[in-house]
Amino acid sequence: MAFAITQTCCSDASCVAVCPVNCIHPTPDEPDFGATDMLYVDPRTCIDCGACADACPVDAIFPVDALTAPLKSYADINARYYADKPAEAPDPAPNFHTWAPPTFDRVIPSDLAPLDVAVVGTGPAGMYAVADLLSHTNATVTLIDRLPVAGGLVRYGVAPDHPSTKRIGETFARFHTHPRLRLKLGVEVGRDVTTDELADRHDAVIYAVGAAGARDLDVPGAHRTIAATTVVGWYNGHPDVRADAVDLSAERVVVVGNGNVAVDVARVLTADPATLAGTSIAPHALAALTSGKVREVVLLGRRGPEDAAYTAPELLALAQRAEVDLVVDTHDPRVTAAIEAGGKAALLRGVRQEAVDWSAPPPHERRRVVLRFHSAPDAVVGDDEVRGLRVSGGTEITTGQVVRAVGYRGTPVPGLPFDDGAGTIPNTAGRVRPGTYVVGWIKRGPNGGIGANKSCAAETVGALLADVTAGLVTPKRRRRRSRRR
Structure with a gap:
């Protein structure tokens, strides 16, 4: 089997x-x-x-x-x-399951002096870089994080009802006690140490600081929305997010965006709190969900279901909950047509479709998540408090809370260059300049899941080692020996 x-x-x-x-x-x-x-x-x-x-x-x-x-x-x-891929193929056609010849992308000199590398950030990108350095070189690593607890995105970004995904943190944590690693928590670059000081103390520095910022909505009243990064940090107990940061007094919450983060927010806000008890959810979030009034979360997508940003596994996790309904709003005939046409939209076949009356309160019989496609936000309605969200076509969705899940973006690191448009630190294959490197979302932008950081880290570490081999980065121990001669 x-x-x-x-x-x-x-x-x-x-x-x-x-x-x-x-x-x-x-x-x-x-x-x-x-x-x-x-x-x-x-x-x-x-x-x-x-x-x-x-x-x-x-x-x-x-x-x-x-x-x-x-x-x-x-x-x-x-x-x-594998439906259109051969299990076996006769010669001379290639066999899909035959191993390719081995390749060796790195050449490390046998007399390489031990490196002293600092890695800033304990999330997946930083830890894949740490694992690469400790497993494949003789480097000593100083691992730095501004937070008092290691883990980064795994600890504070993965939803509490995905405990299996969080387990990868156990794999990373075993490196924390490696004999060639020093772990320094609660140390912030720009506050406690400068980039110049890190560069002076180490042969190389790899910045794995992620993309902690949230993109804004360019619509009237957007200042009254709350970022999905805040909601995620709130239910995960992030120390930067206040316990009262999320208001659950509205029966309907609109989430602008339909990527995996938006799906996570919808799933957690509509979950039976009893199913979250015993998970890693923050106690204040569990208490708020227990007493909160949320009955419905609307996921608002600018484009159709064929272009939805969520992955198939995340949609399946949303659709297979017995205690929560999933509904597709049929306000636009293109939605039903796309679902029938196939492709990614076909994932929604079998999901209930209905024309939702947005002026009415959500049903009270069962919690539900509503997917509304072909709708862009036009304005947040309300003066002191949010009363609704006006979307393209003039429809106003009655709601007391709007969450924007339209993307993450990196923030500047004092002392390093920054591309404000892309929200990244400019680099070439992870190299900012010889001796200074980046990995993860601050390198490539906020795309790709946890595993994408493994190949990203391999590229960055490869750039570092190439610079050492080329003499662009000289290990301090070798420099000291040269001065003594």
Whole structure:
């Protein structure tokens, strides 16, 4: 019986590396890698060895016959990825499951002096860089974070009802006690130490500071909205977010955006609080959800369901909850047509469709999430308090809370260049200048999930090592020996 990869896949390709028959794709050297929602096991080629399940850092891989009801659809999802791909191909055609010849992208001199590297940020991007340095070089690493608790996006960005995804933090945490690592928490660059001081103390510095800022809405009244980053930080207990930062007194909440973060917010706000008890949710958030009045969350998308930003696994997690209804608003005939046409929109086949009366309060029988496509926000309605959101076409959705989930953006690091338009630190393959490097969202922008940071970190560490090999970065220990001569 084959194995199948399921909803919590982080796509970091740990499973690919251990598969003895190369039956998990796309692999990091294939064009689709990073562009698919997840990785997939080919059931025709899988030999049921279980190596992938043992290696998975987020507990996302199971035998097909052990899939529980919410996950049973992933047997077909894995198989469909291979529907038009050969399991075996006669010569001279290439076999899809044949390993490519090994490649060696790095050349590290045998006499490389030990490096002293600082990594700023303990989220996935920083930790993949740390793992690369400690596993493949003789470097000593100083790991720095401005917060008192390590974890970054894994600790403060993953929804509490996704405990399997949070498990990757355990993989990262084992490096915190590595003999060549020094962990310094509560240290902020620009407040406690400058970039120049870090550069002077270390051979190289890698900045993995993420994209903590939130993009704005350019509509009247947007200042009365709340950022999805605030909501996520609120239910995860982020120390920068006040316990009373999120008001749940409205029965209907509108979330502008339909990416995975928007889906997370909708799922948590409509969850039965009892199902969140015992998770990592912040106690103040659980108490607020228990006493709150939210009955409905509306996900507002500018484009149609065929272009929705959420991934298929996240939509399935939203649709398969027994206690919450999922509804598609049929205000625009293009929505139904797209669903019937197929493609990504076909994920919504079987989801209830109805024309929603936005002037009426949400139904009280059951909580629900409503997907409204082809609607852009025009203005937040209300003076001192939010009373509604006017959207394209003139419809006004009655609501007391508007959350903007229109994207993250990086913020400047004092002493480093910054591209304000892109919200990133300008770089080439992670290199800002010899000795200074970036990784993760501050490098490439806020795209890609946890696993995308693994190849991103490999590129950045590769740039650092290339600079050392080229003599552009000289380990301080070697410089000291040269001065003594």
